[in-house]
Amino acid sequence: MLAIISITTPIFLLIGVGYFAVATRLIAKPQIQGLGGFVINFALPALIIRALIQRPIEETFNGYYLLGYGLATVIVFGVSLTFALRVRHKALDVASLYALGMSGANSGFVGYPVAALVVGSPAVVAMALNMVIENLLIIPLALALAEVGSQSGSSFGTAIRQSVSRLGRNPIIISILIGVSIAVLGVPLPAPLFKAIDMMATAAAPTALFVIGGTLYGLRTRGMRKDASQIAFGKLVIHPLAVLLMFTALPDFDPALAVAALVFASAPMLSVYPIFGQRYGHPELCTAALMGTTLVSFMTISAILWVIATFDLFGFAG
Template identity: 45%
Template sequence: MLEILSITSPIFILIGLGYFAVRAALFSRADMRVLGTFVIRFALPAMLFKALSERPFDEVMNSGYLIAYALGSLAAMGAAILLALKWRKRDFLSSVIIGMGASSSNSAFIGLPVAVQVLGPVGSVAMALCLLVENLLMLPLLLIMADRAGHKRASIVAMLRGTLASLFRNPMLVAIAIGFAFALFGLALPAPLSKVVDMLSFASGPLALFVIGGSLAGMGVKGMVADVTLITVAKLVLHPAAVLIAVLLVPGIGPELQAAAVLIACVPMFSIYAIMGQKYGLEGMCSAALVVATVASFVSISIIIWVMELTGFIPALS
């Protein structure tokens, strides 16, 4: 267990450092947005490109992994929506937002550091594949469901067109596409550019975690205990369980990628969850769930890694 804590503790210490830096007024929340923009537009795209371009194409493009992670995420989303509708008696819009929190991992900012520390470079490849599922399937589907539930007048075709347009402007997805192309054709960057990519890659993990902590500062946790509990348990327990079942059932996924999928699924929801909820007047519930899930994940991630090590799902950590 000490080996596991040596993996998870630095991650959450960096998150805590970002939180207290904002609380102590060393940085403002506006500063966190600037740092987050740097991470999203430069550091993480560089890391994704590096991870994909330096491996053979047949190793980084794993269709079984994509199918399994999609099936697990859809199952977690559907179960959370049904629980919200039947148990909590929430309306469909609120239930969809609950399903969003239950099935959308913070794969880039938290999932990546966890997977890389446990499994090494394969964690970066797994995170890139998860980003494809989240951005090309889960997020568009959830937004369409939420907008239709909110009685938006825009047609599904118009919403899809807008979603696709935003995807083409997403630096991380562009980096993934270029990385796949380099892997497919066996290309390599000139040495000076390769060093620039390396330097940006090294900044992505620590800075992303610092930004997560700073973004949580000032978010309140008030009321809505049942809804917040549902979202938190569904995200930290149900989602990884559903992904685990899927990766074991779908053929063609190696043990390392199976473990990486579960590790990425067990992290809290993405950091813009509260912003997404604000669009539908549910920012209070989303903010509270984000704070609770992030804090609780320190324990849940450690337990899941311990169980995976105990059962031989991942190599012994030492």
């Protein structure tokens, strides 16, 4: 148990430092947003490029991983959407936000730092594959459904096309394309360029955690406890359980990648979740869900790491 605490405590200490920095006004909220922009637009893309060019391309684009994590995530998305529509009787725009919150993990800001401490270098590969699933499938689908449900007059097809068109400007997708191109062509990067990429990549994990902490300061839940707790339960329990069952069913799978998938699924939802909520008129719901899920994830991630170590899941010897 002490080994697990030694993994999770530094993660949440860095989140706490970010929270403290904003709470004491050592750093202003706009500066946190600037740091977040650095992580999304530079540090995480550098991390992905570094990972893709340092290993054979066939090791990176693991079809089993894409199938296992992708299918589990899509199932959770569908179940969450149905639950919100049929059981909670929510409108389509709110239901799509339910589904996004339960199935869209914070792979870059929380999932990767934890997974890197647990499995090492395979965490970068898992992060790149997760971001393919999230950016090409889950986020566009959720936003398209929300667009249709927000009474904006858009058809589902139009909303999907608008979401897909924005992918061409997404730095994560661009970095994946660059990394894959370099890996396929086998062209070595000049040493100064690789060093610059390496330095930015190294800054990704601690800066991301600091940003999460700063973002949490000032968030208000405003009586959204029931909805937020249901979304948190789906994200922190149902999503990891679905990934666990899916990877247990897959034959002869890399144990390190399987453990990484479970850790990523255990992370809270996307840090931009409240921004999506604000866009469709439900900022309080998404803010409450993000704050509650992030706080509770300290316990749930620790519990999942304990289960992995105690029951030797996937035969992983960390």
